[in-house]
Amino acid sequence: MSLARAARWLAPLFLCATACAANIEASIFSPTGQPVEDAAVVIEPVAGTTPRRQRTVTIEQRDRDFIPYVTVIQTGTLVEFPNRDPFKHHIYSFSPAKVFEIKLYADKPALPVLFDKAGEVAIGCNIHDWMEAYILVVNSAYFAKTGHDGRAVVRDVPVGRYRLRVWHPRQKLEVSQREIEVGPGPAATKLDLVADVPARASKPKPAVESGKY
């Protein structure tokens, strides 16, 4: 290999020491232009895998609701379900990606729940019909969730080719996937996307004063 050729080959390696990852910023809007909250933006490599990040995340039961409503996690993540209410919950999922049940419990269950399969998981409570939460389990370390402004930033995605996927528990149609390329250098990729997501149906939640928890 000539010296010039070697230099060309090595240059990106040196550059990568400082800037070989970029942020991907996605803004999700409804067809009428309203920001869509709680959408998952997932960046999956076209080939290969991403680093495995060992994490434990928390979904609380507070004031007879799950918080947060939507959680995105990498496969292999443990989820804790602490009960912050002064009465019991009984939570479950029948979703194929993770079937589980934590029977009537107060405080923190003894063990977290392992989500080891990619897919969507809907969680409910046997006692409180209106309680609902969703987990999207993905085979990637790169994802984010949109806030009130419909914006999500997936940080530090290394150079490479990826598929960008948008998911929302109430979406009518799957948002078309697209391939994106992250090049060397810190330039962020910005995308505006449209997702048709109906408003959350209000389910009756009786007042605590009524004596019905």
Ligand SMILES: [Cu+2]
């Ligand atoms: Cu409950």
